[in-house]
Amino acid sequence: MSNSVTNSNDYLQYLLKSWSAKSASELTGLNQLRASAIDSVGTQKLPNKHDEEWRFTDISPLTRLTYPPSQQQSRLQFSDIDKFCLQNTTNRLVFVDNHYSPDLSNVADSQIQILGNLHSLMSSHASTIESHLGHYAKFDHDIFTALNTAFLHDSALIIVPAKTCITEPIHLLFIASQQEVSSYPRSLVVSGPDSKVTLIEDYVSINQSSYITNTVTEIRLAAHAQVEHIRVQRDSKQAHHLANCAVSLADSSQYQSICVSLGARISRYNLEVQLTGENSNCTIDGLTLISGQQLSDTHTSIDHVKPNCTSRQQHKCIVDGTAHAVFNGKIKVRPQAQQTNSSQSSRNLLLSNTAKVDTKPQLEIFADDVKCAHGATVGQLDSEEIFYLESRGLSKTTARNLLTYAFAADVINRIPVASLKQQLEQIVLNQTQGI
Amino acid sequence: MIDKNSTTLLSIKNLHASINTTEILNGINLTVKSGEIHAIMGLNGSGKSTLAKVLAGHSAYEVTAGTIEFEGKDLLALPPEERARAGLFLGFQYPIEIPGVANTQFLRLAYNTIQAQRGKDELDPLEFDDFVREKMKLLDMKPDFLDRSVNEGFSGGEKKRNEILQMALLEPKLSILDETDSGLDIDALKIVANGVNQIAHKDNAIILVTHYQRLLDHIVPDFVHVMQAGRIVMTGDKKLAMELETRGYDWINADQRLATGVNA
Numbered sequence: 001m002s003n004s005v006t007n008s009n010d011y012l013q014y015l016l017k018s019w020s021a022k023s024a025s026e027l028t029g030l031n032q033l034r035a036s037a038i039d040s041v042g043t044q045k046l047p048n049k050h051d052e053e054w055r056f057t058d059i060s061p062l063t064r065l066t067y068p069p070s071q072q073q074s075r076l077q078f079s080d081i082d083k084f085c086l087q088n089t090t091n092r093l094v095f096v097d098n099h100y101s102p103d104l105s106n107v108a109d110s111q112i113q114i115l116g117n118l119h120s121l122m123s124s125h126a127s128t129i130e131s132h133l134g135h136y137a138k139f140d141h142d143i144f145t146a147l148n149t150a151f152l153h154d155s156a157l158i159i160v161p162a163k164t165c166i167t168e169p170i171h172l173l174f175i176a177s178q179q180e181v182s183s184y185p186r187s188l189v190v191s192g193p194d195s196k197v198t199l200i201e202d203y204v205s206i207n208q209s210s211y212i213t214n215t216v217t218e219i220r221l222a223a224h225a226q227v228e229h230i231r232v233q234r235d236s237k238q239a240h241h242l243a244n245c246a247v248s249l250a251d252s253s254q255y256q257s258i259c260v261s262l263g264a265r266i267s268r269y270n271l272e273v274q275l276t277g278e279n280s281n282c283t284i285d286g287l288t289l290i291s292g293q294q295l296s297d298t299h300t301s302i303d304h305v306k307p308n309c310t311s312r313q314q315h316k317c318i319v320d321g322t323a324h325a326v327f328n329g330k331i332k333v334r335p336q337a338q339q340t341n342s343s344q345s346s347r348n349l350l351l352s353n354t355a356k357v358d359t360k361p362q363l364e365i366f367a368d369d370v371k372c373a374h375g376a377t378v379g380q381l382d383s384e385e386i387f388y389l390e391s392r393g394l395s396k397t398t399a400r401n402l403l404t405y406a407f408a409a410d411v412i413n414r415i416p417v418a419s420l421k422q423q424l425e426q427i428v429l430n431q432t433q434g435i
Numbered sequence: 436m437i438d439k440n441s442t443t444l445l446s447i448k449n450l451h452a453s454i455n456t457t458e459i460l461n462g463i464n465l466t467v468k469s470g471e472i473h474a475i476m477g478l479n480g481s482g483k484s485t486l487a488k489v490l491a492g493h494s495a496y497e498v499t500a501g502t503i504e505f506e507g508k509d510l511l512a513l514p515p516e517e518r519a520r521a522g523l524f525l526g527f528q529y530p531i532e533i534p535g536v537a538n539t540q541f542l543r544l545a546y547n548t549i550q551a552q553r554g555k556d557e558l559d560p561l562e563f564d565d566f567v568r569e570k571m572k573l574l575d576m577k578p579d580f581l582d583r584s585v586n587e588g589f590s591g592g593e594k595k596r597n598e599i600l601q602m603a604l605l606e607p608k609l610s611i612l613d614e615t616d617s618g619l620d621i622d623a624l625k626i627v628a629n630g631v632n633q634i635a636h637k638d639n640a641i642i643l644v645t646h647y648q649r650l651l652d653h654i655v656p657d658f659v660h661v662m663q664a665g666r667i668v669m670t671g672d673k674k675l676a677m678e679l680e681t682r683g684y685d686w687i688n689a690d691q692r693l694a695t696g697v698n699a
Contacts, residue, residue, distance in 0.1 A: 382531075383494070383495075384531055385531050385533060387491075387493055387494070387515060388527065388530070388531040388533075389533075389541075389545075390492070390514070390515035390516045390519070391491050391492070391515050391516075391518075391519055391524075391525050391527075392519055392541075392545035392548075392601065392605070393516050393519035393520045393545055393548040393549045393552065393605070394516055394544060394545065394548055395516050396514075396516070398544070398548075399516075402533075402536060402541075402544070403533065403536075405535070405536070406533055406534060406535030406536045406584075407535065408535075409534075409535030409536070410534075410535060
């Protein structure tokens, strides 16, 4: 074991060396944040399978990938990224290897200063940024959040003023174009009281190369705010994707999350939702669709801090080949969070005999007047269903694809953006094409 | 209808089939010509549904002896989807529910697959919608059938109507309807039977698998076969079904014993 610890230390040492104290912005607060994050990196180590939170996911291959931070060298044209753009979505922030690309982005009304890169919103929103950035995704216990914060550079910002409804979805498009680099995408969404916004956080790659994406997203909902958050991870199948998302809900706010994980050789998504206001409510739908040798790990935590909140969660994994999916869903109900209503379901479909899933619901309930339900299932495609479809002329492959699609459908159907929904439908319908 | 000049669609000779080494079919012989309606009756466990599934190609059953020819071709050599494309249709006793797949999506996929096989034009969603709504009138089906998931939450009668709708869309040469009458109230039975009668014509054939004579009041068979212990033990016309209704299956047993000279 000492060997891998040494490796882990070497790896972090390498990353520390590539960090520079040079000013990222005019905001002194940001530089302080970066500096304390890099100090925190120095005190942490990479997790291994002896850590309870990482027991199913071996992250050690990462230590062999000493990829430097990505540099700004994009020559991408709009024609290169056209296929990733979504119809009827005019608000689009594009980051190429985590460098903001104003040429590829499109902001419908730049006067209103609601969304943009960190730097472009700095002058108008300095105090908002300083009072929210880094306040929800804490870095002192998470090495990847610490690294992301230490290397904080460009960031997608959405700051929705009070009583403002942004009707069109905002597409945050993070494109990987360079190989063997590390990039640290960052997003912050601050939605004011009585506001409403839909965002699509989308990770894509230009080619099937190896790189590391380490992302952090923070979302704050003020009282009565509504946020729909669609997250699609379609990184290269050679990539490593590490992600943290922290969401904080004030009174009577509503957070809806739909997360679809398709890409990356190894991926890990931590979603932490804190219901810090009464009568707030969250729904979280997840779909993991992997094959080959992929490993995809989703860890969620829903923390009921205050009374009268509801949470509903369903997570589905479709696993083919020798791939391995992990789901760990923690629901915490604190002593004062009476009248909590919470449900969680984990459903898993194994498409091959060598596919693997580990699912672990984790309930920690400290209040006595609550309603919490949870369940988990693991199964395979039903041979009688396949026969029914074959008896109508469908080939075995088409039948399997249709049933796989049907399994995923109730997650995909929740996506409120038609063009994205159609893209994902096609991906799922073709998933088992090889059989 | 029986017509001496019609062509043979199905020819089953000495068919033996088993599941998990238990023999269920024990020497079936049956010939079905175009234009004919056959009824296969018998008690539970006599092998009726097994015969239906073996014809459709269910992989759980192993054919251990005998032959099945469909329009002169070896049916047993074909996987289930190619049997369907060749014009064979099985109406399921228990139609499968597929949550998440809209009925219209499933019906169009099946229809277009069969159309492509026949070298005919496929229909886009709009064209198909018009086409399927016309067919649904045959079965007195409400339009919301199309938007619901395949068979999910359908009543027994709705599921069976959905089966006959598929039969109407796919225009098979030979349909095997496995206990299509089970679970139907009398009104639904009339609707389903009426639909089947409108689909039946001189160039296709139907095998009705049923326990009861009441379906045969509405769909009049040309032949009635009685199955027992994996064999067809008696064949007659529609009067045989009525006789069974009044005298029960024990009468066949007694009759058999007489015929073979065996004492009980």
